[in-house]
Amino acid sequence: MPEQNFLSTIYAVARNAFREAVRDRVLYNLIVFVLLLTAAAIFLGELTAGQEARVVTDLGLSATLIFGVFIAIFVGVSLVWKEIEKRTVYSIFAKPVSRSNFIIGKYLGFCVTLLFNTLVMAVGITLALLYVGGTKFIAGVWPAAYLIFLEMTIITAVALVFSSFSTPALSALLTFFVFVIGHFSSSLRDLAQAMGSEAAVVFFNVIYYLLPNFSLFSVISNAAIGQHPPASMLGFATLYAVAYDIILLTLATMIFRRRNFK
Amino acid sequence: MxxxxxxxxxxxxxxxxxxxxxxxxxxxxxxxxxxxxxxxxxxxxxxxxxxxxxxxxxxxxxxxxxxxxxxxxxxxxxxxxxxxxxxxxxxxxxxxxxxxxxxxxxxxxxxxxxxxxxxxxxxxxxxxxxxxxxxxxxxxxxxxxxxxxxxxxxxxxxxxxxxxxxxxxxxxxxxxxxxxxxxxxxxxxxxxxxxxxxxxxxxxxxxxxxxxxxxxxxxxxxxxxxxxAKDDAGRSLIVEVQGVKADEIRGTVEFIGGATLEATPDGANITILDESDLDAVLAVIRKAGGRLTRVEPAKLSLEELFVRDTSA
Incomplete structure (x- = not known):
């Protein structure tokens, strides 16, 4: 029997996770996205004279975020849960596959799906911008799409943590809360400081530092006015997302390692 | 190993x-x-x-x-x-x-x-x-x-x-x-x-x-x-005979060392507890005009074993 290394195990699991997403028609959302974008490019431009490119950028990136988050939450929570429920893990863990490698493989495979999804959407927005003559907006679209992808990797990891000990419905709800609070955590912290309540400041500081700060990844409104973020910001966001992903995956693995598959 | x-x-x-x-x-x-x-x-x-x-x-x-x-x-x-x-x-x-x-x-x-x-x-x-x-x-x-x-x-x-x-x-x-x-x-x-x-x-x-x-x-x-193999030491034998009426030989057979007889459609299955009783049983069978078809060590069927060992 050839020596099996952990990277090829992770690759095999990730490859299958990507195939699963494709065969389960996760990417069908792209059709709706393309239709939405086409409609926006053709019809909304007429209603917002001279603002076509801005509308296409704003709507396209917002849709990329909403579609992506929706998929990240709902597919993310069932990523491992489905394997347990359908008992496919029985055959997997009887093979030389550690639970951590399995979790990492499933996660990475799904992230590739999200990356592909985001790439196609960014290409769609770019084409729509070319159609409406908004070429100067394109430079802002791609960094914004990249940041949306990073945000989705964190949301998926959050979903994975919740689903490693809870039901998919509850996990989806909790992940959604993290998404919403993560977008407003800095505003909530500012609000608490303005209120002057010591307890509120402590509480919202804990939330601010504990939950991911998604406002870091939110540059859609900048992209819609033709701005693009500096490279340093992209670098910091990348490091922030990777660090968060690693912490969350470690947590999910620690919980998953102790599970009995009855 | x-x-x-x-x-x-x-x-x-x-x-x-x-x-x-x-x-x-x-x-x-x-x-x-x-x-x-x-x-x-x-x-x-x-x-x-x-x-x-x-x-x-x-x-x-x-x-x-x-x-x-x-x-x-x-x-x-x-x-x-x-x-x-x-x-x-x-x-x-x-x-x-x-x-x-x-x-x-x-x-x-x-x-x-x-x-x-x-x-x-x-x-x-x-x-x-x-x-x-x-x-x-x-x-x-x-x-x-x-x-x-x-x-x-x-x-x-x-x-x-x-x-x-x-x-x-x-x-x-x-x-x-x-x-x-x-x-x-x-x-x-x-x-x-x-x-x-x-x-x-x-x-x-x-x-x-x-x-x-x-x-x-x-x-x-x-x-x-x-x-x-039966619990009683594996010396028991099952003797399968045909061409006899079970009830006609039952009394004689069951007199030999605690042997038991079970009627079958063609004859009988006789269980004897010790090999040394075999000749006596065969003599009874021949006298009754029966034919010996099989002799084998008495064993539990797996089903019997399973039922016995899985019943509380």
Whole structure:
């Protein structure tokens, strides 16, 4: 029997996770996205004279975020849960596959799906911008799409943590809360400081530092006015997302390692 | 060498959230399985067979005790590259085809592309999966076809030891014969087999050693032949005769050393407790004009043994 290394195990699991997403028609959302974008490019431009490119950028990136988050939450929570429920893990863990490698493989495979999804959407927005003559907006679209992808990797990891000990419905709800609070955590912290309540400041500081700060990844409104973020910001966001992903995956693995598959 | 060594293995399941209920699925099980043979794990529903196999596959963790496979702890991931496992009613990725599933599992063992292709073709042929079905998604497969794929995937790494949980489940008679031949073939190649089954005829046809579980404990274990030999020392014989009326010879026969007689449609089956009584019984039969058709050591049927050892 050839020596099996952990990277090829992770690759095999990730490859299958990507195939699963494709065969389960996760990417069908792209059709709706393309239709939405086409409609926006053709019809909304007429209603917002001279603002076509801005509308296409704003709507396209917002849709990329909403579609992506929706998929990240709902597919993310069932990523491992489905394997347990359908008992496919029985055959997997009887093979030389550690639970951590399995979790990492499933996660990475799904992230590739999200990356592909985001790439196609960014290409769609770019084409729509070319159609409406908004070429100067394109430079802002791609960094914004990249940041949306990073945000989705964190949301998926959050979903994975919740689903490693809870039901998919509850996990989806909790992940959604993290998404919403993560977008407003800095505003909530500012609000608490303005209120002057010591307890509120402590509480919202804990939330601010504990939950991911998604406002870091939110540059859609900048992209819609033709701005693009500096490279340093992209670098910091990348490091922030990777660090968060690693912490969350470690947590999910620690919980998953102790599970009995009855 | 023992391929499986289980010592004091217990597993307690807890159910319920606030008011926890406890269920002891395994209760201090001790078991050794020798290599190079087909071992059968028998027991009624809830006896602990699947729990035992799941602990050996590291799918669940024991509450107490140890389980070793091929000399290594059952939870040792590297050891799993030397074993195969086909779960009961195999559950696979139904969006994959049989070929894709084999390829995926081959990758998990680090097989290269050529080896994966070769093993896939070879094993799917061996389990009798038609070539036209190999490119179909598993969601379109019958239970029997899935079982065949399950057995094929468990052998993709040329394992030293294979675990089959109810391997004949869902198979038609031809399928059962094919899989029975395949399992017997594995033993001939030196592969050890650990199987749990409810189908006693398969156990009798295949297993060298068996263990019978009852309520999470070992009720009996050993060579199947030894277990089937009657408790009363193996000196008992069954004498099968034809051409006599059972009631006519009953009185005389049952007078000989505690022999018992059971009427059959053609004659009678006489059980004698000691070989030395055989001549006397034969004399009675000849005198009554009967014909001896068979003499064999009295044994429990596996069914009798199973019912006896699995009843509380």
């Amino acid at each position: 023992n391929v499986v060594e289980i010592e004091g293995l217990s597993k307690m399941y807890e159910t319920g959230f606030l008011k926890k209920k406890r269920n002891l699925a395994l209760d201090g099980l001790d078991l050794q399985v020798k290599g190079g043979q087909i071992f059968g794990l028998l027991g009624g529903n809830g006896a602990g067979k699947t729990t035992t196999i799941k602990i050996l596959m590291s799918l669940i963790f024991p509450t107490a005790g140890t389980a070793r496979v091929l000399g290594r702890d059952a939870a040792d991931v590297a050891m799993h590259s030397r074993i195969g496992y086909c779960p009961e009613s195999p559950y696979f990725y139904d969006y994959l085809t049989a070929n894709e599933l084999m390829d995926y599992f081959g990758r998990l063992f680090g097989l290269d592309a050529a080896a994966r292709k070769r093993k896939t073709d070879e094993l799917l042929t061996e389990v009798g999966l038609a070539e036209k079905d190999r490119g179909r998604q598993l969601r379109k497969f019958s239970k029997g076809m899935l079982q065949r794929v399950g057995i094929a995937q468990s052998l993709i790494n040329d394992p030293e030891l294979v675990f089959f949980d109810e391997p004949m489940s869902g198979l038609d008679p031809i399928g059962r014969r094919d899989i029975r031949d395949l399992i017997a073939g594995l033993r001939a190649k030196g592969v050890s087999v650990f199987m749990s089954t409810h189908i006693l005829s398969d156990t009798e046809a295949l297993c060298d050693d068996v263990a019978i579980l009852r309520a999470g404990r070992l009720a009996a274990s050993g060579k199947l032949g030894d277990l089937l």
